[in-house]
Amino acid sequence: MPRLSVFFVRAALIYLLLAFTFGGLLLVNKGIMISARIWALLPLHMEFAFVGWMFQLAMGVAFWILPRFSSSPTPRGNEDWSWAAFILVNIGIAFIVLQVLLEEQWLFLAGRGIELLGLFAFAIGNWKRVKPFGA
Amino acid sequence: MPLLVRWYIKAALIYLVLGLCVGILLALPGASQTSGLFPTYLHILTFGWLTQLIFGVAIWMFPKYSRERPRGYDWLGWATFIFLNLGLILRVIFEALSLSAPSPLTAGGLIASALFQWLAGVAFVINTWKRVKEK
Numbered sequence: 001m002p003r004l005s006v007f008f009v010r011a012a013l014i015y016l017l018l019a020f021t022f023g024g025l026l027l028v029n030k031g032i033m034i035s036a037r038i039w040a041l042l043p044l045h046m047e048f049a050f051v052g053w054m055f056q057l058a059m060g061v062a063f064w065i066l067p068r069f070s071s072s073p074t075p076r077g078n079e080d081w082s083w084a085a086f087i088l089v090n091i092g093i094a095f096i097v098l099q100v101l102l103e104e105q106w107l108f109l110a111g112r113g114i115e116l117l118g119l120f121a122f123a124i125g126n127w128k129r130v131k132p133f134g135a
Numbered sequence: 136m137p138l139l140v141r142w143y144i145k146a147a148l149i150y151l152v153l154g155l156c157v158g159i160l161l162a163l164p165g166a167s168q169t170s171g172l173f174p175t176y177l178h179i180l181t182f183g184w185l186t187q188l189i190f191g192v193a194i195w196m197f198p199k200y201s202r203e204r205p206r207g208y209d210w211l212g213w214a215t216f217i218f219l220n221l222g223l224i225l226r227v228i229f230e231a232l233s234l235s236a237p238s239p240l241t242a243g244g245l246i247a248s249a250l251f252q253w254l255a256g257v258a259f260v261i262n263t264w265k266r267v268k269e270k
Contacts, residue, residue, distance in 0.1 A: 001198055001269060009267045013260045020256035024249040027226070030233070031245030049181065057189065 001064050004082055008060025011090065015052025019045055040100065047096045051089065051115060059085060059122050066129040081125025088118030136195060139212050143191025146220060150183025171234040175227055182252070183223050190215065190259055197266040211262040215255050222251030 001009075022045040029038040063082050068075035076082075095111030098104075136144075157176045160169055194212050199205040206212060229244030 001267065003269055006267055006269055010264070013264060013267070016256055017260055020253050024253040027249035027252075028246050030230075031242035031249075054185065054189075 005060040005064040007086055008056050012053050012057040015048045019048035019053055043100055052093055067131055081121045085118045085122035088114050140191045140195040143187055147184050147188040150179050154179035175230045198268055200266050207262040211258050215258040218251045218255035222248045
């Protein structure tokens with residue numbers, strides 16, 4: 001597994017734990033109302049579960065197993081794009097967390113925009129790897 | 136494909152079908168009485184189907200833990216499977232019951248569900264972390 005995939009997948013596992021922990025608290029709060037403030041964790045539960053866990057796991061595994069350029073010194077193409085994706089997606093998640101904490105709407109838009117740039121970077125960096133065997 | 140992985144993937148397929156059935160139920164005319172089941176529906180699909188499928192394929196295909204124990208600790212893999220499914224089944228039952236007749240029993244069921252689902256995540260991460268490594 002390449003180093004970037006290790007970063008992506010381990011980050012995904014950390015977000016999986018966070019998503020499960022927040023989700024567990026929300027479900028407990030549904031059973032016995034501990035505090036209405038716990039419902040404020042719902043956007044973070046969803047962000048960690050979808051973007052933090054599933055998106056990053058998918059990108060990490062894709063970067064690992066998509067076809068490589070066997071005769072190239074850079075078999076996975078220009079990796080800078082995918083590293084940029086990893087950094088941007090995680091900065092985007094941090095912005096979403098800040099939005100929930102500070103309740104500043106522009107942070108949500110900025111976070112989603114940064115995540116979108118990250119996904120674009122990943123698509124650009126790996127587009128040509130989606131190819132027939134031997135091509 | 137190892138026995139444990141087959142259980143994960145077949146269970147995931149069952150949740151996919153179940154999730155789509157609940158989706159139809161929610162879309163029926165006069166579904167306002169069942170609209171409280173939307174979180175259950177989401178979790179059947181994202182947790183029972185997607186996450187369970189990911190867990191199964193990861194246990195199957197991630198780099199080997201060691202030559203002696205290629206998939207880490209098998210008992211942890213089975214514990215994850217049992218916790219995940221027990222937690223989700225409890226959620227399906229008691230989230231539905233709590234809509235019509237909330238009681239200490241439904242509260243206890245939801246808390247137990249939260250605990251089992253959280254334990255599934257923790258067990259999976261413990262067993263997978265060291266398998267996410269560079270070649």
